[in-house]
Amino acid sequence: MTRWFLVPLVLALVAVGPLPADAQPKDTLTVALVSHAPTLDPHMHFERVGILVNINMFDSLLHKNARLEYEPSLATSWKALSDTQWEFKLRKGVKFHNGETMTPDDVKYSFERVLDQKKKSPQYGNVRAIKEIRIVDPETIHIITDKPFPLLLERLVFFPIVPRKHVEAVGDQAFGTTSPVGTGPWKFVEWKRDQLIRLEAFDQHWRGKPPFKHLIIRAIPEIATQVAEMKTGGVDLIRNVSADLIPELRNHPQTYISSAPILRVHYVELDMRYPPFDKKPVRQAANYAVDKQTIIQKLMGGLGQIVATTVQPKAFGFDPDVKPYPYDPKKAKELLAQAGYPNGVDITLHSAFVEFRPVFEAITQMLTEVGIRTNAKVWDPGPAWNKVLQGEGKATNGYYGSWGNYSVFDADAVLHPLYHTEPGSWIGKWYTRVEGLDGLIDEARSTVDQARRKRTYSRIQNLIREEAPAIFLWTQYDTLAISRKVEYAARGDEWLWLFDAKPKR
C-alpha cells in the first residue's frame, strides 16, 4: 500500500525537464520585477515597473546618462527661445521597430495623445503646461508652454515617442498589449501577463545593437522568490534588495550587489497645526533628537546619506552650505523645556513604510528618550492609511515616510508637494504652516532663469532648516543584486537602462 505514497513523488521527479537554472544562453538577460504594468503603451500608465520596461523599448527626446547628465536621444540639440518656447532639433533617419522612419509628426502626435483629455492618460499632469507642438521643418519642432515651465527638460527624459501611423492603424488597445512599436534598443516579441515580457534586440537601433540579444522581464511578486531565482541563475537582476539581504547576496558565488543613492528622501512630516509641533523649538528638538548616523550604520547597512532638508544633493537647487542638524539630545531637552514642556510631551506618529519599520521604531525610541514620548503606529499601505494621512490631523502629530520626487531632479518636485499649502499640493496642505514659504516656492516656479531659481531655493532651504516642518533624515539607496555573469551598475534615478548591461568575460 505504501507504494501509492511514492507515486506522486516519482511522477514529480520524472516530470522534471531541462531546467532554466544555469542553462541560460549568454545572450539573454533576465530581469525580475514585482509586477507588470497594466499596459505596454508608454503613455497610458504611470507605474514604475512599466516605465522600467518602456525605456528599453522606446526613446524619448532626451536621455540621461549614468552620471544623470542630459544626453541627446531623439533630439540632438535643444535650447530655450524664451520663457515659454523651446526649440528641439530631431535626429535624422531614426527607424521604428516596424521599419518606418520617425518624423516630426510622430513627435507631435505623441504629445497630443497624452494632452488629449479624452484619452485619460495618467501622465497628463506631467505635461499639462504644454500648449502647442509646432513643426517648424522636418528636423525642428518648437514646444510652447502656457507659462514658464522649468521642469520641461526633466519631463522629456521619460516621454516616449510613438509611431503615429502604426498606433492609429492598430488602435490604442492593441498598441498596449500585442503590438507596441518604438525606436528603442529592444523590440517586442511577446507578453504573457503576470509571467514574462520577451524582447529582442532591434538591429536598426540608432545607437547600435545592445549587448544582450534577448531581454526577458519576469513578474515575481515575492522578494524571497526573487532571491531564490537569483541564487539559481533563473534571473540575472533584481531590484529593491533590502538591508537584511545584502550580506547574503554580496557574498554569494552567483551574485553581487550594486547600490546608488537615489532621489528618495526620508523624513517625519510634522503636523504644525496642533500642539506640540505648532512650536518651533519642539520641531527643532525633534531634529536634534534623532541619531541619523547610528540608524544608517546599524539598520540600513550603511546605505544612506544624511541630508540637511528634504532637498537632495542630486536635485537642482541643492545648497551644500545648509548643514544637517547634528545629534544633540541635550540641546533637544533644552529646547523642549524652553517651549514649555520641561517634563516632556506625549505624541503619536504614524507610518505605512513597512520595509523601514525597524527604522521607524528606532526614530520613535530616540524621540522618547529626549522627552517627546512617541506612540508609534504602523499601518498597511492602502485605503485606511490614506484616511489617516489625510485625516483631520487630530489623531496624528506626524508621519514617517519618503518622497521620490517622481524622479524629477529639481527642488520643486519635493518642496511643492510636501510644504506648499494650496489644495494642489500633496501633503503640505494638511501639515505645513511656514510663513512666506508658499510665496518662495511659487517664485522659483515662475521663471526658467536657473540662476535666479537657485538663489530662491537657497533661501527656501535656509528657511525650512530653521523652521523644521519635518524631521529631516537621509536619502535612500537603490540596491540591485546582479548575476556575476552580467556587468551593470545601479543608477541614481532607479532606471534599469539595460543598454549599458554587458555580459562578463
Place this chain on the structure above:
Amino acid sequence: MLTVVVRRLVRLLVVLAGVSLVTFAILHVSGDPVSLMMSEAPEADRAVLRQAMGFNDPLPLQFARFLRNTARGDFGQSFFYREPALPLVLARMPTTLLLTVLAMLLALGVALPVGIYGAVRRNSLLDHGATLVVFLGQSMPVFWTGIMLMLLFAVQWRLLPVSGWDSWASLVLPAFTLGTFSAPLLMRIVRSSMLEVINLDYVRTARAKGVTEWFVICRHALVNAALPLVTVAGLQFGLLLGGAVITETVFAVPGVGRLIVGAIRQLDFPIVQAGVFLLALIVVVVNFTVDMLYIYLNPQIRVR
C-alpha cells in the same frame, strides 16, 4: 429527490448573493478608489469622475445596479487595466483551477493510502509517523511551506524551477505546497472513518467468506468510509482555492488569486468583485456536486 436538488440549488443562489453583498460592502467601506486613481488631480476633476462612476448614489442603489449587472455577467471595467474585468479574471482561471485540482489530487493521493494503512495497521510505526506528519503539516502556514520546499528542492538540490508557470516541472512545487495544506486533514478523516467501519459485522462477514483482505478494504470498507471524506474534500476545495492566493504569490503563478491580491491593493473594485464572485461560484458548485454525490453514495438519503 427532486425537492432535495431544488432546495440545494436555491441555497446555492442565496450563498452567491450573500457573497456578493459582503464583497460589495467591504469594498465600499474600504476607501475611495477615485483618490487612488487620480491622486494628483484637483478635487474638482475627482468629483466629476466620482459622479460619472456612480459613487455618489446611495449604497443600496449601487448594490442593486451591481446585482443587475452581475446577473448579466457584466462586472464593469477594471480601473487599473481599463479592460472589462470578467475576461481578465476568466483568462487566469484555468491556471488557478489546474493548481487547485492538482493539489487536491496530490492530497488525496497521499491521504487515502496512508489513512487506510493507519486504520488497518493501527498503532504501527507508520501510523504514528503519519500522525506526526499530520501535526507538522497542519501547523505550517502555506507561505512558509512554500518557501521551505523552494529552498530545498529548487535552491539546494536544483531539482525543480524556483518559480514561474512555463513547464510541468514548475507546477510541482506549488501543487505540493498547496496539497500539504489539505493532506493531513483528509488523512485523519480517512483513518477515523475507516476505523469506524472496519470492525462492523459486514466486514467481518466478508472476511469470513474468505474474500481477500485487499478486496474487503477497498470494496466493502472504503466505499462506506468514503462518505465523510467526500464532504470534507468538497469543503477543502474551497480552502484550497483560498490557499492558492498565497501559493500563487510565492511561486509567481499567473492565477486569479494573485490578480485579486493586486486588485485589492489598488482598490480595483470590478476585478475583486468578479474574482471573488467566480471563486465563490466554483466553491458552491463543487459543494453542490458533493451533495449530489453524497445522495448517490448514500442510498438512505435517496430513499428519504
